[in-house]
Amino acid sequence: MFRQIPRIPSSCPEAFKGRYVVSPGDTLFTLSQIFRVRLEALYYANPHITNPNILYPGDVLCVPSFIPIPCCIELQKRGRIPFGTGATAYANFGPRGGQSISVLATLPPPSYFGNYDIYITTAFFRDIGGFGNQLFPTREDPPTWSSRIDLPTVVSLTPDVRITIQPSNSTTGIDGAVIYENTLRQCCNVNGC
Structure with a gap:
């Protein structure tokens, strides 16, 4: 039985730094809709795919990402x-297109930091503001806290996006000091931007 060897790009062009592994049933057209990019742009960013009408599971595509x-x-x-x-x-x-940030943390109860009962995580974008979500605990002791921030398609992840975790009071709306943070610049240190 013939098995197609996955086609993998040697590098991705500027603004197409993300990589997507093709699943059965994927087409360039459906992927252009999911990633909200012109079909032609997706085709030209992937010259290793010689026929845009044929994708094989396991092929790796360059997709829009900074x-x-x-x-x-x-x-x-x-x-x-x-x-x-x-x-x-x-x-x-993101699972429905666009981009997302999932946060996972091992933390003490929020009350360790004062009059707080929840944790929140936020992704801050320069000139736009932040998109956030509450972290939810697992049943282990101590729990693992997690959440996912699905970003609107009008924003893209860039090296200067700052991600934070801080305790908060769900009744008063008062947030505590940031206890964890970093930017996505570290992604560039590993793979280049």
Whole structure:
């Protein structure tokens, strides 16, 4: 039985730093709709795909992104935080198109930092503001806190996007100091931007 060897680009052009692995049933047309990019732009960013009408599962495509994604970064501690904590952010394409950031952290109860009962994570974009979400705990002790921020298609992940975690009070709306943060610039250090 013949098995097609996946076609993988040697590099991606500027503004097409993301990589997507083709699944059964994918076409360049449907992927152009998911990534919200002109079909022609997707075709020209992938010269290793000689016939745009034929994609094989496992093929790797360059897709629009200003940073190499998927990418995982470690968030850095800010201030006094107990031993055994840690946090990461995972930048990738969103499940419904666009881009997303998933955050995973091992943290003490929010009350450790004062009168707080939840954690929130926010992705800050220069000149736009932030998009955030509440982190939710697992049942382990101590719990792992996680959330995903699905970004609107009008924004794109760039190296200067800053991701934060901070405790908050769900009743008063008062946020505590940022306890973890980092930018996506670390994605560029690994794969280049």
